[in-house]
Amino acid sequence: MNKLLKFFLFIFLFSVQGNAQNTYVFLGSYNRDVNAESIQVYELDMKGNPKKITSVKNIINPSYLTLSPDGKYLYACTETKTPNAGSVSSFEFNPEKKSLTFLNKQSSGGENPVYLSVHKNGKWLVNANYTEGSVAVHPILENGKIDSLAQNFQYKDGSVNKDRQTRSHVHSAVFSPNHDYLFLPDLGADKIRCYAFDENLKKPLVETTTPFTKTDLEAGPRHFTFHPNQKFGYCIEEMAGQISVYNYENGVLNKIQRIAAHPEKIKEGFESSDIHISPDGKFLYASNRGKENNIAIFSIDENGLLKNIGYQSTYGNHPRTFALDESGNFLIVTNVLSGNATIFKRNPETGMLKKISKIKMENVSCVQIKKI
Template sequence: MHADEKGALAFLGIIGRWRGCEKICHVCLKARRGSGNRAKWKPKASEWREEAIFLLIAPLRTGAARLLSVPIDLAQGLVSHAFISLNFSFHHDFSRDIRAVRLFWHLHTQTSEQGIYVAGFDEKVGATSEPTLAAEAANPTFLATHPTLPVLYAVGGDDKTGGVVLAYAIDPKSGGLTLINQVADGATNGTYISVTPDGRTVLTAHYSGGYLQSFPIRADGSLGECASRVEHTLTGKHPQQSAPHPHCIKVSPDGCFAFAADLAADRIFSYRITPESKLADGKVAAALAEGCGVRHLAFSPDARFMYAINELAATVTVFAYDAATGGLREIETVSTVPPDFSGRRWSAEVAVHRSGKFLYASNRANDESIAAFAVDPASGRLAFLQRTGGLAHPRHFAISPDGGWLLCANQDANNVASFRIDATTGKLAEPAKRFGVPACVCVVFWPAK
């Protein structure tokens, strides 16, 4: 990068940086590898054309950018270690209070080299820089950020060598990651990771292995050794419920309770989090319909309601949440697929908009979509708004910190789609952008607020 291009948005196989960036969105990715030499991922020519055209005009549309130069190597269009051989360089002036975000994401393939990747994200227009490697890691499957420190946590490892929890220091300017430390996380790779609101504890859930673990966080963001471990034992009748499968562990907004959704047990378990970062007083907080396969959980911003997405039934169950006791009272269950749907039901992610007015839920398999619902503020009940299709295994998505965008990880299409959210209706517009990310499965913004 030339000296007069300081602050430029640069796509040079390193961190794509926007001047004045306040937020960073990280995503874990795995670059594909063949047996032997690394395979080279080749996006379609149309995808490169779309990328080039969008990145050329997006800064001009804001009225806040001056094009300096655009060296483009379309002949190669290759990815190695998830680095894309495509170089852009132009000045992007954020003096007009245009906020930028960075994203971290995770990419998942059966045989791959992988790591945690970073990209810039402009909340004004939904544009991103090219995702680039922020840190190498062995099979990072889920990410979480510290509430106050510039630290990112990831679960990784594998079922042969054992699981690990990794702590990374985030460079606030570039989004680069530096490993602080890592600790053992049992015999299997974790499926989910969360951090308590006070920033004192990390919690992990293990779909494979059927257990939960907790870890203390030190003052510098580093991790202490495992403080507690909880084994789940219940199973169900569905073929996917033959062994315990805690799929996520979600902390209540006040940080007093941790809730674990066990897909095999059709139950949500609650645990008290002690000052020593231990999980204690475990009990069944809610028993759901047999065979529903509860997967992920989300709280309303006012902490009055919890929403559970049920993977095997393709439904969302609404609960009233009692913050004093950690109790859950079931209110209703709604479908995420059409009434006449026939095929495999395979839901994935659920999230509540920061306004509390809307909820989004993703479906995979025979209904590749995101279903949007309006939330009744008094009762927490859901009213169907819209179903957005044209996706490919939307395993995870995240809503931008300003609430203006939903970024959906299309695992099987090797891209992330950026949808603008209508602040009044909650509906998703057609994708403003689809940017190439091989087999992305997790998207995280930083800072989260």
């Protein structure tokens, strides 16, 4: 091999190595103790095997995690299920140093924060507070820290179930595909609330002519996701164990289907929880807790309608959240009561899941996967 060829080969290999990305798994826990690990970070190899690289203590009950678009910062709902408390916290993630460093925290604007989302420009953080039924908006500073509250809306209206719907319980805050609207499934009010989101305003949430979409009574809307083609939205209903499918356009939802997330033999005690769509838009996955502890798998037709094609045990108890990696190769689900996260390999042709391994973490509550 001549010197010139060796030189170009060296440059090529250096370039490939410099642009290489790894897949990281972030897990949160209802640790309830500052001395216990609250967040763990793993590196996932190409076969789906996890390797722990770092962890964080001194944070109470991170119930939900999300990352900045570039993966440099991790955000968490913290002090969840803590009386008279509730916060959102920021961390800097450094994959080279394999470190996760606490930056700061701010009030979540209400008790029991359970969900948060980052705007695609990386400058806004929105979180949902379950117990007090509210949404809060924080600016994100250039160094990744969370600024003080910019907006905070609380709701009082409930619905018909006297045990669980005496008042609003906002369970998630999800941006529309273009991040110009924000949707808030409200379990307590049987509504999916909606605001326009103007990223250029100091107070970006703006009221719309369609402030909410009413769901079926005692549905208990919980989490929401959009199809990659941006034409359809899907809401998992915790109390009814159903998935409602909507046509979507310019901040408006119109229901076109409602289908059970659980097997027909399950007649009551539904605890449906999380919902996600494969990156190719061909399959939808929904988690069921309680009597079932499974992932329901659906195929998605071109018209957005769902067809159930199977169920997969989560190999644990109480699957609260799950996540798909950006390639669609892996699905990881958190089983809170059994203290384990199960890693599945996903078949892109059939949509079916095959267990690879488990991660042990006491009271594991949430998961995110990011290629960085």
